[in-house]
Amino acid sequence: MILMETMITLSILTVLGLALLKLSLNILAPRQWIVQQTVSDAYLTYERAFAERIPFENLVAADSPWPVAPATAVTAVEVGRLPRGVPIMGTVTRIRYPDPNNIGDGGAGNEATNPSAMEIWKAQSVLTYRIGARTYAKSRTVLRSQ
Secondary structure: OHHHHHHHHHHHHHHHHHHHHHHHHHHHHHHHHHHHHHHHHHHHHHHHHHHHHOOHHHHOOOOOOOOEOOOOEEEEEEEEEEHHHEEEEEEEEEEEEEOOOOOOOOOOOOOOOOOOOOOEEEEEEEEEEEEOOEEEEEEEEEEEEO
16 A cells, blocks of 8 residues: 555656656747847847948948948848857848938939938848748847038
């Protein structure tokens, strides 16, 4: 009888232990997702800051880091590192679009529609990275004017 009670107790404890292990693994998966999102958001914060601080003359220059659409500049980058030092590699695609009201420079504006001759450009950075079998993409857009 004691042997039977011991086997039942061990079976219940085993099932309980497996259930707790499964629950702890379910808690860890969202944490890794948060780490991945935080790392990619941090990199895109750098991209946004770069687009905001670059002098306007360099942004609209022929050798700008953001070429005029439809041309793109693709750069391989290390977005960050996962736990245990596993690097997250990705690509940043940069492109800029002129405002339709620009006078010249790809716009169709004129002195009547744009009397101050304001020049507006949209600089866009798209980060794509792969973790496991999934590919992720995020983008940031900065409007610059002069």
